[in-house]
Amino acid sequence: xTKKAExxxxxxxxxxxxxxxxxxxxxxxxxxxxxxxxxxxxFLTVFFVVPSLIMIATSFRFPGEFGGLAPIAAPVVSAHVSxxxxxxxxxxxxxxxFSDILYAKIFLKSxxxxxxxxxxxxxxxxxxxxxxxxxxxxxxxLMVLLVVLPFASNxxxxxxxxxxxxxxxxxxxYFINAVLGALGITPITLLFSPFAVLVGMVYVHLPFMxxxxxxxxxxxxxALLDAAQDLGATRWQRFWRVTWPLSLPGVFSGAALVxxxxxxxxxxxxxxxxxGDILIGNLIKDQFLGTRDWPFGSVLAIMxxxxxxxxAGLAAWFARSAVGQRAT
Amino acid sequence: MALLEIxxxxxxxxxxxAVDHVSISIEAGEFFTLLGPSGCGKTTLLRMIAxxxxxxxxxxxxxxEDMVGTxxxxxxxHTVFQTYALFPHMTVADxxxxxxxxxxxxxxxxxxxxxxxxxxxxLPSFAxxxxxxxxxxxxxxxxLARGLVNRPRLLLLDEPLGALDAKxxxxxxxxxxxxxxxxxxxxxxxxxxQDEALALSHRIAVMNRGNVEQIDEPxxxxxxxxxxxxxDFIGKISMMDAQVMEAAPSHLKLDIGELGEVITxxxxxxxxxxxxxxxxxxxxxxxxxxxxxxxxKNHFLGTVHDFLYIGDVTTYIVELSNGTHIEALLPNxxxxxxxxxxxxxxxxxxxxHDAGIFLHD
Numbered sequence: 001x002t003k004k005a006e007x008x009x010x011x012x013x014x015x016x017x018x019x020x021x022x023x024x025x026x027x028x029x030x031x032x033x034x035x036x037x038x039x040x041x042x043f044l045t046v047f048f049v050v051p052s053l054i055m056i057a058t059s060f061r062f063p064g065e066f067g068g069l070a071p072i073a074a075p076v077v078s079a080h081v082s083x084x085x086x087x088x089x090x091x092x093x094x095x096x097x098f099s100d101i102l103y104a105k106i107f108l109k110s111x112x113x114x115x116x117x118x119x120x121x122x123x124x125x126x127x128x129x130x131x132x133x134x135x136x137x138x139x140x141x142l143m144v145l146l147v148v149l150p151f152a153s154n155x156x157x158x159x160x161x162x163x164x165x166x167x168x169x170x171x172x173x174y175f176i177n178a179v180l181g182a183l184g185i186t187p188i189t190l191l192f193s194p195f196a197v198l199v200g201m202v203y204v205h206l207p208f209m210x211x212x213x214x215x216x217x218x219x220x221x222x223a224l225l226d227a228a229q230d231l232g233a234t235r236w237q238r239f240w241r242v243t244w245p246l247s248l249p250g251v252f253s254g255a256a257l258v259x260x261x262x263x264x265x266x267x268x269x270x271x272x273x274x275x276g277d278i279l280i281g282n283l284i285k286d287q288f289l290g291t292r293d294w295p296f297g298s299v300l301a302i303m304x305x306x307x308x309x310x311x312a313g314l315a316a317w318f319a320r321s322a323v324g325q326r327a328t
Numbered sequence: 329m330a331l332l333e334i335x336x337x338x339x340x341x342x343x344x345x346a347v348d349h350v351s352i353s354i355e356a357g358e359f360f361t362l363l364g365p366s367g368c369g370k371t372t373l374l375r376m377i378a379x380x381x382x383x384x385x386x387x388x389x390x391x392x393e394d395m396v397g398t399x400x401x402x403x404x405x406h407t408v409f410q411t412y413a414l415f416p417h418m419t420v421a422d423x424x425x426x427x428x429x430x431x432x433x434x435x436x437x438x439x440x441x442x443x444x445x446x447x448x449x450x451l452p453s454f455a456x457x458x459x460x461x462x463x464x465x466x467x468x469x470x471x472l473a474r475g476l477v478n479r480p481r482l483l484l485l486d487e488p489l490g491a492l493d494a495k496x497x498x499x500x501x502x503x504x505x506x507x508x509x510x511x512x513x514x515x516x517x518x519x520x521x522q523d524e525a526l527a528l529s530h531r532i533a534v535m536n537r538g539n540v541e542q543i544d545e546p547x548x549x550x551x552x553x554x555x556x557x558x559x560d561f562i563g564k565i566s567m568m569d570a571q572v573m574e575a576a577p578s579h580l581k582l583d584i585g586e587l588g589e590v591i592t593x594x595x596x597x598x599x600x601x602x603x604x605x606x607x608x609x610x611x612x613x614x615x616x617x618x619x620x621x622x623x624x625k626n627h628f629l630g631t632v633h634d635f636l637y638i639g640d641v642t643t644y645i646v647e648l649s650n651g652t653h654i655e656a657l658l659p660n661x662x663x664x665x666x667x668x669x670x671x672x673x674x675x676x677x678x679x680x681h682d683a684g685i686f687l688h689d
Contacts, residue, residue, distance in 0.1 A: 224413050226400075226409070226413065227407070227409055227413035228415075229400045230378055230380075230401070230405075230407045231401075231406060231426050231427040231430055231478075232401050232430035232478070233401055234430075242415060246416070
């Protein structure tokens with residue numbers, strides 16, 4: 001064997017070794033990745049994917065005699081044979097959903113409440129987020145802390161507090177009715193009304209709008225506003241042409257964080273709303289805890305999820321066409 | 329009447345005086361530079377001209393009209409910011425159209441002027457790009473086009489070349505000069521880079537600690553600095569303590585201690601007995617073998633203390649007999665480094681009778 005060939009062979013071995021090294025390294029990286037991503041993946045599979053599948057399966061079943069689900073197959077030997085009880089899979093729950101306009105109306109109303117809440121939150125949160133983002137640095141953290149401080153007390157307690165604030169015995173009610181009375185208008189009740197539901201919804205979700213807006217606005221380069229002013233833009237023009245368009249990503253994420261939870265919220269309308277203020281969340285809750293019609297409850301939940309996905313997809317598409325090509 | 333007249337302007341920030349009784353007048357069509365180290369007040373002055381800051385006392389007149397009380401958006405003054413401050417959510421064309429839109433110009437005119445501005449800065453095909461798709465030099469040009477498109481009376485440039493690398497910087501300097509000449513708009517340029525100021529400006533105001541030390545043409549600033557600060561800040565200069573022996577309009581005779589005497593250029597306001605320094609630029613100092621160079625009036629002996637090979641030239645630092653150091657430049661006109669002298673060599677340094685200058689303490 002010539003020396004050259006031998007050299008070639010040792011070089012080959014070195015390459016092989018290097019290759020093995022790379023393989024080992026990538027294997028180790030894969031392991032590391034698994035350990036980092038594994039636990040949340042397992043968690044979501046067990047507590048999100050599987051329940052979703054169960055829910056989808058449930059929506060195609062018959063309700064049980066005393067709530068829950070009817071068995072898939074009829075019992076072969078049964079001491080207790082129920083009359084009219086059905087077995088197997090069916091589209092009945094879906095037919096029921098689409099056959100009554102009432103459910104479409106409740107969906108529509110829920111979407112209207114969610115949209116109104118989102119809009120009110122945006123209008124209220126934007127100036128606040130702007131104020132925080134333009135405050136001195138040490139003040140900013142304090143103000144953000146104040147925004148999230150309500151989370152420190154229980155959500156239900158805060159909603160019950162609104163019951164008292166809006167209740168007929170409250171100073172607020174007395175004041176409003178005194179003003180209305182002076183104007184010759186009949187007194188009103190604030191509590192158990194769509195108004196009370198909206199107040200509660202806005203109150204609960206306002207921080208979810210403030211925070212993403214603030215995180216966005218805080219990153220804006222103040223030199224841009226100086227440049228706009230220098231080039232002739234008035235205060236309003238600076239806002240609408242620079243601050244607002246640059247804040248759209250924050251507006252979209254804030255809107256998503258408010259709109260979607262409001263759609264599913266049942267506690268606020270339960271506590272603050274009247275008998276007529278039923279939203280999808282209440283309807284779904286009733287199917288599982290009240291009437292115990294699990295298949296129909298599942299159908300409602302699936303419909304809600306589909307509607308939210310459709311809206312989120314639409315919003316993402318909007319966001320991309322509005323700010324997609326932008327740097328920030 | 330001057331286009332811009334800064335009259336006795338003062339600005340304090342707490343105890344700190346950023347601008348101290350500054351008066352400058354700038355003519356229409358001028359390329360005027362505010363030069364100084366950081367913290368000298370040049371940026372504060374620029375912000376006051378733009379309207380982002382107000383003087384505590386004094387006036388800023390534009391076309392004879394006091395600008396104090398006019399907000400930035402109402403002043404016919406535009407700024408090219410140090411960080412360019414291009415709007416990231418707008419295309420290049422929209423960025424440039426911005427001041428025109430704010431001024432309420434009709435769409436056809438906006439389109440035509442944007443196209444023209446893009447041509448002016450040699451970016452005709454970049455209209456639909458976004459700022460993040462541009463290089464530093466291209467961003468710089470867009471910022472320039474945006475500042476110029478609505479024809480301001482005055483364009484302020486706040487260290488606009490600071491972020492560019494050396495080569496691009498030189499290119500942009502030449503472009504800036506040409507653009508200013510072509511468009512004829514008055515430029516007020518702020519920089520701490522003395523080479524940039526010398527290369528670009530018609531006139532320079534050298535600032536230090538809120539004061540204007542000297543306002544002059546670049547060649548006067550460099551050749552005849554009024555005081556030690558200007559002499560030291562602009563370019564390289566060697567200085568040695570000196571006392572005036574004889575003061576004539578054509579020349580001065582200075583006593584430089586044990587070295588003897590030197591003859592320098594004449595200067596007004598200097599009388600015998602005045603104390604100060606004799607300053608001389610390295611390129612004016614001739615370095616030679618000790619036996620040569622005696623034909624010049626100012627001739628001293630020394631040893632080579634150190635030398636720096638810079639490429640185009642070699643700087644020799646020569647130690648004179650009394651211990652003072654004097655710098656001399658020797659161009660490397662032959663290929664490779666001209667190794668005429670080594671450290672420790674005995675050499676002669678000499679300069680013309682009108683080359684050195686006397687500066688009061």
